[in-house]
Amino acid sequence: MSDALDQGLRACVKAAREDGQDVLAAEARRRAAAHGDLNAFIGLDTRTRARAAGAAPLSGVPFAQKDNFCTAGLRTTCASRMLGGFVPPYESAVGERLSAAGAVSIGKTNLDEFAMGSSNETSHYGPVRNPWDLTRVPGGSSGGSAAAVAAGIVPFATGSDTGGSVRQPAAFCGVTGLKPTYGRVSRWGLIAYASSLDCPGVLARSAEDCARVLGVIAGHDPRDATSAARPVEDYLAALDAPLAGLRIGVARPYFGAGVQAGVGAAVQAALAEYERLGARLVEIDLPHAHLAIPAYYVIAPAEASSNLARYDGVRFGHRCAHPRSLEDLYTRSRAEGFGAEVRRRILIGTFALSAGYYDAYYLSAQKARRLIASDFDAAFAQVDLIAGPTAPTTAFALGEKRADPLAMAAADVNTVAVNLAGLPALSIPAGLHAGLPVGLQLIAPAFAEARLLAAAHRFQQATDWHRRRPGDRP
């Protein structure tokens, strides 16, 4: 019965229907406690909930929420000391839709502070550990969600993806991670890092499960002016679209010098599998791919410097003790409340927007962003999807890159361009290298989630990489 948790959403829905709505959630909570060494959770969700109709699509299915999704009446921290006492009076749109669909939130997962990081090491609550190897990072920033799914605690978890924060931890933890098109899922109640890039996403066992969850959370929300009004497709019904004739673009830049040999080999093998399944590989050019990291590290901090200005110690969040003046209140509240990485990005962003530097940094980055988006437009005139390694390496060791922000940034080299262009993408397990999962990233044109999920689903029907678990012997 509780095995359902290991078998995916269809089994979970069936089990909940047969054994009662609370059984799986209780088991998930038990597993969360048993996996305390992962440090995947910041808090458990103990709220009593209104019961959804038995026929709701995710009735009785437990899930975890990244702790930057607001939960009404339940502390939401963004893994920051700044929000250590913050209890939102409202629920995120994603949380609302999942509850309405019957899913049961069991807890809030750990993340890089304010979702700024690629290793989960910037959390005020300590790093999350990778279930495949406790000495390694789970990736970030949605590391807690990825670890919770990989460890079998929950069948799915929410994440947010600003530069790869769903896909890269999915790759590191051997789960499927979906970042939908910007605007497909409402950002209402998702605490902002970089508003033009932030995108709610899903981490689950399979593309099929991502499709099931996306069908619930996607859709227009009048509370988010950037939310798309177009109708939501039936992603489940589209899963069985055949791969024959599908053109998959393979971009040279994604197989550059920084890619580990084992990662490259696993991805090439996955691409070969796609060819075997009837897809056609087409070499494509993305001439401005090298601009993605520099553009991202201007735009994201610039927006963050403004988004995080509200944490000033005046109305909510951390306030320093005994402020001597207004200036002192601001300075100490922010210096104490924010960790080093958040402070660094606020400073970079403030600088990039400053008079005299705006054109050189922010405007140039916006131009680069447009070039990157038109690269994708041109590529999608020739191909249906674009493939490559999600991350250049497998999960690295805790502490390995902490002191080297540039090396850390390199972990996002293949994912950030997707956010800059607002496209949907996912990462699926595509092999193992030295006992650690390797992720294959697939990128689709805007709002082509159905195509994206179907291509991933077909691969997962033909392979079993997504069924591998930490502790399995190869």
Add this chain to the structure above:
Amino acid sequence: MSWQAVIGLEIHAQLATRSKLFSGASAAYGAEPNTQAAAIDVGLPGTLPVVNDEAVRLAVTLGLAIGARIAPVSVFARKNYFYPDLPKGYQISQYERPVVADGMLAVRLDDDRVIEVRIERAHLEEDAGKSLHDAFSTQTGIDLNRAGVPLLEIVSAPVLHSPAEAVAYLRTMHRLVRWLGICDGNMQEGSFRCDANVSVRRSPQAPLGTRAEIKNVNSFRFVEKAIAYEIERQIRVLESGEAVVQETRLYDAAQDRTRSMRSKESADDYRYFPDPDLPPLAIPPELVASVRASLPELPEARRRRYVEALGLPAQDADQLCADRDTSDYFEAVLAALPGEAKLCANWVLGELAAALNTLGLPIARSPLAPADLALLLRRLREGVISGKQAKDVFAAMIAGEGDADAVIAARGLVQISDEGALLAAIDQVIAAHPAQAAQVRAGQDKVLGFLVGQVMKATGGKANPQRLNALLRTRLDGSGADLPSAS
């Protein structure tokens, strides 16, 4: 040496919407502190702004009324700075691409000269909250009811050259926004505020001087005085060989002077950038067309029509067009009494204005509807009552005694205009006073008044004076004036 002052005004008009610019919270003034601050207004994490369509419509309304360009796409930008009553650490405003650009407002000065004031731009932005320094001894209270209230910032070009011009422009814009119904214009409550940029130069050909910005002056009188003071101060500074510092100054009404608030040398860098939470604001041509179609006749056009088509004196036209309610009231009275513009204007600006003044009521809440006043004036015109009686009837109507006909009936005020009844009374008087009648016949017109008085006495004062006069003359010399028409 003669100096030229150069003045530009930035007006903040609070738009008359029910809810705020980016949240559904009420924008009403005067509620208990922080009772009208939604999660969005407080800037709670995870909340997002959604623009209020009504505010956009009101901005477009002003744009069309000043003949400006309405940007098909404009952009909301964040103005970043820290202040305790600015909840998000930034104000959502418009920077490089405002919704309204390049307008013109014709301003009539006291000497009847008209200047055309160019409006550079008008943009939408949210208001900040209020810091309350007086209520607490060592702490500052923050009231966020005002945070997020929609403002239209209207920026004039630096084309005004005297305090009088600046105030005339300010009054004209004040009348316009109220006329259009986009702002209640209440300066005490801060619904209509003004910052003035002032500089001076040695001649109109000289380059612009360094300017000072005078902040938030909250009455027409103070704007005029603050600018006048500032011009004198700058001239004094320059003539003593020193330089004007670019800075923000506050007007101190008690001492009638401006004083430095902060120098722009330590100027804030607002780090404007497009707000990523809000897509560019698209204004479709259909919206512009619909606003254009619903635009009322504007005050200057109406004033011209009153003078040129209705033949009203300029002073009447000015007074009637001072605000839309008065003008609309006049229009309604006139509609019921076509061709009697001057009569209607006299009563609206005279008796009615005086009565409302006594009652302390605005014309929009007049106890007399335009139709009520029109009926009274019709009876006056018909000769049913005399001018003096009309004033009494009017007073009774204001006192709530009913409409004109009811008051006339209740007081038995109907004039005797009937020829037979008047002639009967006249013949009796002539018979009773043959000597006086003979004097009139002999050409002594002064005596006519005596006979009129006697007839009036005999009829209890109800005889229609014009008819009485005419009939009496006819009776006495057979060659009197034509009878006045009854209508």
